[in-house]
Amino acid sequence: MLMAHPAVLADLVQQYETLYALHAENGGPEAQQRLDDIVYTLCTATGTRDIDAALIAARHQLPGARAEDDSVLAPDA
Template identity: 70%
Template sequence: MLMAHPAVLRDLIEQYEALVALDASEADSARGRQRMEDVAYTLCVSTGTRDIDAALIAARHQLPGARPQDDSLLSGN
């Protein structure tokens, strides 16, 4: 399986978290909702997962310095 570059994954995680913080999925803006869906989809494709929670965990574990048993990676969700 191809793996996304860590810089790409980090950027996608940051974009998704920013959209969540802005509550883009609940906003009246169709553009905001679409952007959130696009980033979530890209994260899923980049990590070989089917849902955003699994994609975030997988992406964080692919970042430099991540350890397989590192529970701190799960606290950001």
């Protein structure tokens, strides 16, 4: 499987988080389309099918990620 460069993943995660914080999903068609494009690209780059899994996978590929990172566990685990 091809792996996206960590700088690309970091940029995609940052763009997603910014658009999500600005509630782009409730914005105009251009904002919604940009958010959809980022979600699609993140999923493609990480080999996942949903944004939650894509964000986890991307974060694990970024520099400084720890092998024992428990971000994949449920909050109450």
